[in-house]
Amino acid sequence: MSQLIAKTVARRYGHNIPVISTVASANSTLIAKRRRFHSSEYKLYSDPNVRHKTAPVPPEPNKNPAVGLGPSRDESIGQKRLADFDLAGRVFIVTGGARGLGLCLAEALVETGGKVYCFDREAHPDEDWKEAARRADKWGGTLHYCQQDVQDYKGLDKTVESIANTHRRLDGLIAAAGVQQICPAVDYSHDDVARVMDINYTGVMMTATSAARQMFKWKCHGSMCFIASMSGQVANKGLTSPVYNSSKAAVVQLARNLAMEWSPIRKDGTGGIRVNCLSPGHILTPMVLKNFEEVPGLREKWEAENMMGRLAETTEFKGAALFLLSNASSFMTGNNLVIDGGHTSW
Numbered sequence: 001m002s003q004l005i006a007k008t009v010a011r012r013y014g015h016n017i018p019v020i021s022t023v024a025s026a027n028s029t030l031i032a033k034r035r036r037f038h039s040s041e042y043k044l045y046s047d048p049n050v051r052h053k054t055a056p057v058p059p060e061p062n063k064n065p066a067v068g069l070g071p072s073r074d075e076s077i078g079q080k081r082l083a084d085f086d087l088a089g090r091v092f093i094v095t096g097g098a099r100g101l102g103l104c105l106a107e108a109l110v111e112t113g114g115k116v117y118c119f120d121r122e123a124h125p126d127e128d129w130k131e132a133a134r135r136a137d138k139w140g141g142t143l144h145y146c147q148q149d150v151q152d153y154k155g156l157d158k159t160v161e162s163i164a165n166t167h168r169r170l171d172g173l174i175a176a177a178g179v180q181q182i183c184p185a186v187d188y189s190h191d192d193v194a195r196v197m198d199i200n201y202t203g204v205m206m207t208a209t210s211a212a213r214q215m216f217k218w219k220c221h222g223s224m225c226f227i228a229s230m231s232g233q234v235a236n237k238g239l240t241s242p243v244y245n246s247s248k249a250a251v252v253q254l255a256r257n258l259a260m261e262w263s264p265i266r267k268d269g270t271g272g273i274r275v276n277c278l279s280p281g282h283i284l285t286p287m288v289l290k291n292f293e294e295v296p297g298l299r300e301k302w303e304a305e306n307m308m309g310r311l312a313e314t315t316e317f318k319g320a321a322l323f324l325l326s327n328a329s330s331f332m333t334g335n336n337l338v339i340d341g342g343h344t345s346w
């Protein structure tokens with residue numbers, strides 16, 4: 001075979017090339033080079049005087065804004081199944097947690113060991129909430145209820161502070177309190193615009209800043225998730241909700257800006273708070289069921305608008321909330337996770 005190659009080369013280039021010997025000598029040069037490299041490498045790492053100059057050294061923690069946010073190797077590698085998702089002992093606040101999506105996401109945190117405080121303006125939570133609280137024991141987490149309107153900024157700040165003081169920590173927030181108002185733009189009153197924005201946008205801002213103050217105080221590095229909506233990116237076909245949709249766009253932009261301010265860990269140990277948004281498509285919740293009563297044919301229209309031909313259940317967002325609030329998303333901040341059955345993708 002080698003003679004055949006030599007003949008072919010000779011025919012093409014008009015002279016004899018010692019193919020075998022060229023390959024063989026190239027190989028032996030390579031092997032010799034490798035041997036020299038490995039023996040010098042061995043010397044490098046076996047000589048303590050050389051090693052400290054060449055081996056990689058982790059950056060000084062205060063100069064590395066990511067330290068403390070990443071999952072520890074001991075915790076996450078082979079020690080325990082999916083330890084990155086473990087929230088045992090951590091304390092969270094979920095606004096709009098009396099029912100619907102907020103309650104379901106609160107359950108995700110409880111099921112992984114979190115101590116979760118649901119805030120809502122309702123005097124009493126739904127029957128579903130009570131059922132969820134009964135189940136909480138089973139998972140090692142706890143579920144608590146506080147009647148707290150996010151428009152009452154002073155009361156909100158006090159309630160957040162008292163929770164953080166009780167546990168001497170606060171690890172994160174899901175801001176899900178929100179309202180919808182269907183109304184043609186020209187008929188929207190100033191008061192109605194102000195009310196929707198005050199709950200959906202200012203309420204998120206004030207809850208986040210109250211929580212951040214406590215997280216700074218207790219030097220807790222953690223995560224926040226604002227519930228925005230795909231409606232922050234597209235107008236909903238069949239639904240005149242100009243203020244709701246723009247309030248959700250504002251929340252996405254708010255998350256980016258707070259992430260920029262709060263994500264790095266400062267020299268005094270404060271910071272290290274990641275901030276992201278979750279933007280769901282249409283979900284079957286009390287809010288949406290009310291929309292269906294108000295607008296005939298809306299359900300069918302919405303079902304046809306996404307690639308899956310159906311609306312979502314609240315449980316389909318639990319994994320995403322757990323991901324965003326846990327170490328599993330430790331390198332994610334200032335982002336917007338859209339889960340909409342493909343609605344905004346075509």
Ligand SMILES: NC(=O)c1ccc[n+]([C@@H]2O[C@H](COP(=O)([O-])OP(=O)(O)OC[C@H]3O[C@@H](n4cnc5c(N)ncnc54)[C@H](O)[C@@H]3O)[C@@H](O)[C@H]2O)c1
Pocket residue numbers: 095096097098099100101102119120121122148149150151175176177178179199203227228229230279280281282283284285286287288
């Ligand atoms: N359902 C959907 O299709 C959908 C889609 C995308 C985003 N979202 C968002 O998800 C979040 C939850 O919505 P949902 O569908 O579960 O609605 P929902 O009406 O069932 O739940 C909203 C909760 O927020 C509470 N709330 C309202 N105003 C409040 C205030 N001022 N202070 C405290 N609590 C207040 C309500 O009492 C209620 O318990 C909202 O932010 C909503 O905009 C919903």
